[in-house]
Amino acid sequence: MSRVIDNNLPIVPWVGLGGIKLYSHISQFYDLIVNMDEKSRLFTKFFIRYEIKDSVDLWFNLMNGKLFKITALKDYKGLLFNKIHIGMHIDEVLKIEPSFQYHDFEEVYVSSNGIYIETDPIEHTVLWMSVFVKEIDNDDLREGIGKECLWRICR
Structure with a gap:
Protein backbone atom coordinates (compact mmCIF):
# COMPACT_ATOMS: atom_id res chain seq x y z
CA MET A 1 0.00 0.00 0.00
CA LEU A 9 -4.60 18.14 7.36
CA PRO A 10 -4.82 19.06 11.07
CA ILE A 11 -2.14 18.07 13.57
CA VAL A 12 -3.86 15.88 16.16
CA PRO A 13 -1.92 15.07 19.37
CA TRP A 14 -1.78 11.38 20.33
CA VAL A 15 -3.27 10.53 16.88
CA GLY A 16 -1.20 11.78 13.93
CA LEU A 17 -0.95 14.30 11.11
CA GLY A 18 -0.98 14.46 7.33
CA GLY A 19 -3.26 11.44 7.11
CA ILE A 20 -0.64 9.34 8.92
CA LYS A 21 -1.55 7.69 12.21
CA LEU A 22 0.77 6.94 15.10
CA TYR A 23 1.31 3.22 15.76
CA SER A 24 1.17 2.51 11.99
CA HIS A 25 3.56 -0.21 10.83
CA ILE A 26 6.63 0.67 8.77
CA SER A 27 5.54 -1.78 6.06
CA GLN A 28 2.73 0.66 5.16
CA PHE A 29 5.37 3.23 4.17
CA TYR A 30 7.79 1.18 2.05
CA ASP A 31 6.65 2.70 -1.27
CA LEU A 32 6.80 6.23 0.10
CA ILE A 33 10.24 5.77 1.64
CA VAL A 34 11.75 3.98 -1.37
CA ASN A 35 10.23 6.18 -4.06
CA MET A 36 11.07 9.47 -2.37
CA ASP A 37 14.66 8.37 -1.78
CA GLU A 38 14.92 10.75 1.14
CA LYS A 39 17.30 10.91 4.06
CA SER A 40 17.10 8.47 6.90
CA ARG A 41 19.01 8.41 10.13
CA LEU A 42 19.47 5.66 12.67
CA PHE A 43 19.31 7.27 16.13
CA THR A 44 19.95 4.24 18.24
CA MET A 63 11.95 -3.67 17.16
CA ASN A 64 8.24 -3.65 16.44
CA GLY A 65 8.08 -1.57 13.25
CA LYS A 66 5.68 0.95 14.78
CA LEU A 67 5.54 4.69 14.11
CA PHE A 68 6.04 6.40 17.48
CA LYS A 69 6.51 10.05 16.47
CA ILE A 70 5.64 12.25 13.47
CA THR A 71 7.19 15.68 13.01
CA ALA A 72 5.61 18.38 10.84
CA LEU A 73 8.37 20.35 9.07
CA LYS A 74 8.55 23.72 7.31
CA ASP A 75 6.26 22.89 4.37
CA TYR A 76 3.50 21.48 6.57
CA LYS A 77 0.43 23.77 6.48
CA GLY A 78 -2.01 21.89 8.72
CA LEU A 79 -3.04 23.47 12.03
CA LEU A 80 -2.69 22.33 15.62
CA PHE A 81 -5.82 23.02 17.73
CA ASN A 82 -7.31 24.74 14.62
CA LYS A 83 -5.06 27.80 15.16
CA ILE A 84 -1.37 27.01 15.67
CA HIS A 85 0.86 26.72 12.60
CA ILE A 86 4.51 26.48 11.65
CA GLY A 87 6.02 29.96 11.43
CA MET A 88 3.82 31.38 14.22
CA HIS A 89 5.52 33.35 17.02
CA ILE A 90 5.75 31.35 20.25
CA ASP A 91 4.07 34.15 22.24
CA GLU A 92 0.94 33.70 20.10
CA VAL A 93 1.15 29.92 20.58
CA LEU A 94 1.30 30.31 24.38
CA LYS A 95 -1.77 32.56 24.36
CA ILE A 96 -3.72 29.90 22.47
CA GLU A 97 -2.34 26.89 24.37
CA PRO A 98 -0.87 27.74 27.80
CA SER A 99 -0.07 24.07 28.55
CA PHE A 100 3.27 24.42 26.73
CA GLN A 101 6.29 24.55 29.03
CA TYR A 102 9.87 25.14 27.89
CA HIS A 103 12.15 22.14 28.48
CA ASP A 104 15.69 23.49 28.98
CA PHE A 105 17.55 20.25 28.31
CA GLU A 106 15.67 19.33 25.12
CA SER A 112 1.02 17.53 28.38
CA ASN A 113 -1.53 17.37 25.56
CA GLY A 114 0.90 15.33 23.44
CA ILE A 115 2.93 17.76 21.35
CA TYR A 116 6.49 19.11 21.11
CA ILE A 117 7.34 22.43 19.45
CA GLU A 118 10.81 23.63 18.49
CA THR A 119 11.31 27.33 17.87
CA ASP A 120 13.87 29.40 16.03
CA PRO A 121 16.29 30.72 18.69
CA ILE A 122 16.42 34.21 17.15
CA GLU A 123 12.97 34.78 15.66
CA HIS A 124 11.12 32.71 18.32
CA THR A 125 8.84 31.26 15.65
CA VAL A 126 7.71 27.64 15.38
CA LEU A 127 10.13 25.56 13.28
CA TRP A 128 8.42 22.19 13.68
CA MET A 129 5.80 20.34 15.72
CA SER A 130 5.82 16.67 16.73
CA VAL A 131 3.01 14.37 17.79
CA PHE A 132 3.96 11.19 19.59
CA VAL A 133 2.65 8.08 21.29
CA LYS A 134 1.67 8.26 24.95
CA GLU A 135 4.48 5.79 25.74
CA ILE A 136 7.19 8.22 24.50
CA ASP A 137 8.80 8.52 27.94
CA ASN A 138 8.51 4.81 28.69
CA ASP A 139 11.92 3.22 29.34
CA ASP A 140 10.82 0.16 27.38
CA LEU A 141 10.25 2.31 24.29
CA ARG A 142 13.73 3.80 24.53
CA GLU A 143 15.25 0.34 24.90
CA GLY A 144 13.27 -0.99 21.97
CA ILE A 145 11.50 -3.67 23.97
CA GLY A 146 8.21 -3.79 25.72
CA LYS A 147 6.56 -5.07 28.82
CA GLU A 148 3.40 -6.89 27.82
CA CYS A 149 4.53 -6.50 24.20
CA LEU A 150 4.79 -2.75 23.77
CA TRP A 151 1.64 -1.24 22.25
CA ARG A 152 -0.05 -4.69 22.13
CA ILE A 153 1.65 -5.88 18.96
CA CYS A 154 3.41 -9.02 20.12
CA ARG A 155 3.11 -11.14 16.97
Whole structure:
Protein backbone atom coordinates (compact mmCIF):
# COMPACT_ATOMS: atom_id res chain seq x y z
CA MET A 1 0.00 0.00 0.00
CA SER A 2 1.40 3.39 -0.96
CA ARG A 3 0.99 6.37 1.37
CA VAL A 4 0.45 10.01 0.48
CA ILE A 5 1.01 12.78 2.99
CA ASP A 6 -1.49 15.65 2.95
CA ASN A 7 0.34 18.71 4.33
CA ASN A 8 -2.95 20.53 4.91
CA LEU A 9 -4.60 18.14 7.36
CA PRO A 10 -4.82 19.06 11.07
CA ILE A 11 -2.14 18.07 13.57
CA VAL A 12 -3.86 15.88 16.16
CA PRO A 13 -1.92 15.07 19.37
CA TRP A 14 -1.78 11.38 20.33
CA VAL A 15 -3.27 10.53 16.88
CA GLY A 16 -1.20 11.78 13.93
CA LEU A 17 -0.95 14.30 11.11
CA GLY A 18 -0.98 14.46 7.33
CA GLY A 19 -3.26 11.44 7.11
CA ILE A 20 -0.64 9.34 8.92
CA LYS A 21 -1.55 7.69 12.21
CA LEU A 22 0.77 6.94 15.10
CA TYR A 23 1.31 3.22 15.76
CA SER A 24 1.17 2.51 11.99
CA HIS A 25 3.56 -0.21 10.83
CA ILE A 26 6.63 0.67 8.77
CA SER A 27 5.54 -1.78 6.06
CA GLN A 28 2.73 0.66 5.16
CA PHE A 29 5.37 3.23 4.17
CA TYR A 30 7.79 1.18 2.05
CA ASP A 31 6.65 2.70 -1.27
CA LEU A 32 6.80 6.23 0.10
CA ILE A 33 10.24 5.77 1.64
CA VAL A 34 11.75 3.98 -1.37
CA ASN A 35 10.23 6.18 -4.06
CA MET A 36 11.07 9.47 -2.37
CA ASP A 37 14.66 8.37 -1.78
CA GLU A 38 14.92 10.75 1.14
CA LYS A 39 17.30 10.91 4.06
CA SER A 40 17.10 8.47 6.90
CA ARG A 41 19.01 8.41 10.13
CA LEU A 42 19.47 5.66 12.67
CA PHE A 43 19.31 7.27 16.13
CA THR A 44 19.95 4.24 18.24
CA LYS A 45 20.07 0.64 17.22
CA PHE A 46 16.28 0.60 17.60
CA PHE A 47 15.02 3.95 16.22
CA ILE A 48 15.12 5.31 12.68
CA ARG A 49 13.86 8.58 11.22
CA TYR A 50 12.82 9.10 7.60
CA GLU A 51 12.65 12.70 6.36
CA ILE A 52 10.09 13.26 3.62
CA LYS A 53 10.92 16.46 1.63
CA ASP A 54 10.57 19.24 4.22
CA SER A 55 7.09 17.87 4.88
CA VAL A 56 7.34 15.37 7.75
CA ASP A 57 9.75 13.16 9.63
CA LEU A 58 8.56 9.63 10.37
CA TRP A 59 10.12 8.02 13.47
CA PHE A 60 9.96 4.23 13.79
CA ASN A 61 10.83 1.73 16.49
CA LEU A 62 12.65 -1.00 14.55
CA MET A 63 11.95 -3.67 17.16
CA ASN A 64 8.24 -3.65 16.44
CA GLY A 65 8.08 -1.57 13.25
CA LYS A 66 5.68 0.95 14.78
CA LEU A 67 5.54 4.69 14.11
CA PHE A 68 6.04 6.40 17.48
CA LYS A 69 6.51 10.05 16.47
CA ILE A 70 5.64 12.25 13.47
CA THR A 71 7.19 15.68 13.01
CA ALA A 72 5.61 18.38 10.84
CA LEU A 73 8.37 20.35 9.07
CA LYS A 74 8.55 23.72 7.31
CA ASP A 75 6.26 22.89 4.37
CA TYR A 76 3.50 21.48 6.57
CA LYS A 77 0.43 23.77 6.48
CA GLY A 78 -2.01 21.89 8.72
CA LEU A 79 -3.04 23.47 12.03
CA LEU A 80 -2.69 22.33 15.62
CA PHE A 81 -5.82 23.02 17.73
CA ASN A 82 -7.31 24.74 14.62
CA LYS A 83 -5.06 27.80 15.16
CA ILE A 84 -1.37 27.01 15.67
CA HIS A 85 0.86 26.72 12.60
CA ILE A 86 4.51 26.48 11.65
CA GLY A 87 6.02 29.96 11.43
CA MET A 88 3.82 31.38 14.22
CA HIS A 89 5.52 33.35 17.02
CA ILE A 90 5.75 31.35 20.25
CA ASP A 91 4.07 34.15 22.24
CA GLU A 92 0.94 33.70 20.10
CA VAL A 93 1.15 29.92 20.58
CA LEU A 94 1.30 30.31 24.38
CA LYS A 95 -1.77 32.56 24.36
CA ILE A 96 -3.72 29.90 22.47
CA GLU A 97 -2.34 26.89 24.37
CA PRO A 98 -0.87 27.74 27.80
CA SER A 99 -0.07 24.07 28.55
CA PHE A 100 3.27 24.42 26.73
CA GLN A 101 6.29 24.55 29.03
CA TYR A 102 9.87 25.14 27.89
CA HIS A 103 12.15 22.14 28.48
CA ASP A 104 15.69 23.49 28.98
CA PHE A 105 17.55 20.25 28.31
CA GLU A 106 15.67 19.33 25.12
CA GLU A 107 15.28 23.00 24.08
CA VAL A 108 11.68 22.48 23.00
CA TYR A 109 8.24 23.46 24.24
CA VAL A 110 6.33 20.46 25.58
CA SER A 111 2.61 20.15 26.19
CA SER A 112 1.02 17.53 28.38
CA ASN A 113 -1.53 17.37 25.56
CA GLY A 114 0.90 15.33 23.44
CA ILE A 115 2.93 17.76 21.35
CA TYR A 116 6.49 19.11 21.11
CA ILE A 117 7.34 22.43 19.45
CA GLU A 118 10.81 23.63 18.49
CA THR A 119 11.31 27.33 17.87
CA ASP A 120 13.87 29.40 16.03
CA PRO A 121 16.29 30.72 18.69
CA ILE A 122 16.42 34.21 17.15
CA GLU A 123 12.97 34.78 15.66
CA HIS A 124 11.12 32.71 18.32
CA THR A 125 8.84 31.26 15.65
CA VAL A 126 7.71 27.64 15.38
CA LEU A 127 10.13 25.56 13.28
CA TRP A 128 8.42 22.19 13.68
CA MET A 129 5.80 20.34 15.72
CA SER A 130 5.82 16.67 16.73
CA VAL A 131 3.01 14.37 17.79
CA PHE A 132 3.96 11.19 19.59
CA VAL A 133 2.65 8.08 21.29
CA LYS A 134 1.67 8.26 24.95
CA GLU A 135 4.48 5.79 25.74
CA ILE A 136 7.19 8.22 24.50
CA ASP A 137 8.80 8.52 27.94
CA ASN A 138 8.51 4.81 28.69
CA ASP A 139 11.92 3.22 29.34
CA ASP A 140 10.82 0.16 27.38
CA LEU A 141 10.25 2.31 24.29
CA ARG A 142 13.73 3.80 24.53
CA GLU A 143 15.25 0.34 24.90
CA GLY A 144 13.27 -0.99 21.97
CA ILE A 145 11.50 -3.67 23.97
CA GLY A 146 8.21 -3.79 25.72
CA LYS A 147 6.56 -5.07 28.82
CA GLU A 148 3.40 -6.89 27.82
CA CYS A 149 4.53 -6.50 24.20
CA LEU A 150 4.79 -2.75 23.77
CA TRP A 151 1.64 -1.24 22.25
CA ARG A 152 -0.05 -4.69 22.13
CA ILE A 153 1.65 -5.88 18.96
CA CYS A 154 3.41 -9.02 20.12
CA ARG A 155 3.11 -11.14 16.97
